[in-house]
Amino acid sequence: MVGVVLAAAVTAALFIVYVSGGWTIGVLGYLAWSLTPYALLLGLHYATCAKRLAAFPVREAAWSFVGLALVGPFRYFDIIVLHPDAQGAMAMLMVPLLQSIGIACVSGVALSWYYLQNRKTDLTSTNGQTVFANPILSWLNKSALVIFSLYLLISVLQYSDAKTIDTAKEIDFFITQHCAAHNALPTAAKLHERFLGLTTDAGWFFFTDDVTWLKMQYPVKWSNSRALGNAQRSEFTATTYSYILEYHCGADR
Numbered sequence: 001m002v003g004v005v006l007a008a009a010v011t012a013a014l015f016i017v018y019v020s021g022g023w024t025i026g027v028l029g030y031l032a033w034s035l036t037p038y039a040l041l042l043g044l045h046y047a048t049c050a051k052r053l054a055a056f057p058v059r060e061a062a063w064s065f066v067g068l069a070l071v072g073p074f075r076y077f078d079i080i081v082l083h084p085d086a087q088g089a090m091a092m093l094m095v096p097l098l099q100s101i102g103i104a105c106v107s108g109v110a111l112s113w114y115y116l117q118n119r120k121t122d123l124t125s126t127n128g129q130t131v132f133a134n135p136i137l138s139w140l141n142k143s144a145l146v147i148f149s150l151y152l153l154i155s156v157l158q159y160s161d162a163k164t165i166d167t168a169k170e171i172d173f174f175i176t177q178h179c180a181a182h183n184a185l186p187t188a189a190k191l192h193e194r195f196l197g198l199t200t201d202a203g204w205f206f207f208t209d210d211v212t213w214l215k216m217q218y219p220v221k222w223s224n225s226r227a228l229g230n231a232q233r234s235e236f237t238a239t240t241y242s243y244i245l246e247y248h249c250g251a252d253r
């Protein structure tokens with residue numbers, strides 16, 4: 001657990017330094033704030049290790065703590081790389097706060113469950129260690145692992161769509177500029193000639209009358225806030241599989 005927390009802390013610090021433009025005096029405050037959750041996790045770990053009984057429920061919540069530690073770097077990566085936004089700086093400031101709240105909640109459940117069990121029953125000791133079941137923490141650990149796995153999978157899918165979305169933006173710019181210059185939309189043949197490899201086999205479709213109307217459909221693996229157009233969702237999986245852009249030369253889309 002300690003190794004994961006330290007690695008996550010270093011990664012989070014590097015993201016903060018990168019966003020701030022390097023090591024400056026002004027970045028120290030943001031850096032300290034971003035490292036606060038990791039200081040809490042390490043402090044909790046070493047404090048409870050000094051007290052054997054309290055250490056048990058904290059170790060039982062280890063997967064939840066690991067998930068909370070990894071939330072920081074992955075959330076920063078999401079804000080900086082996957083979904084850059086004008087409000088990104090504010091979102092980055094909220095990440096340590098949400099992590100700290102999560103740590104407090106998981107710690108509260110772990111320790112409260114331990115002391116509740118300790119008051120109600122005599123604990124059975126095996127080789128000097130306290131043994132009892134904690135279904136609440138087990139559920140929290142499994143939930144944290146599932147949520148983190150889903151978040152990681154979606155992030156990978158969205159990152160893999162980045163090149164396709166950038167190509168769609170380039171085509172969108174080309175179409176609008178062509179309309180402004182020629183008062184007509186580019187033909188499907190011209191688009192295929194200008195942008196090689198955008199075939200129906202790859203999921204790219206251009207429906208057009210080659211003069212005044214054009215509809216472009218491009219493929220994605222998951223919905224993405226950076227994508228242009230209207231999302232097309234699968235009726236079977238309820239996930240986004242493409243985006244559609246419609247053009248009318250001389251009129252608003």
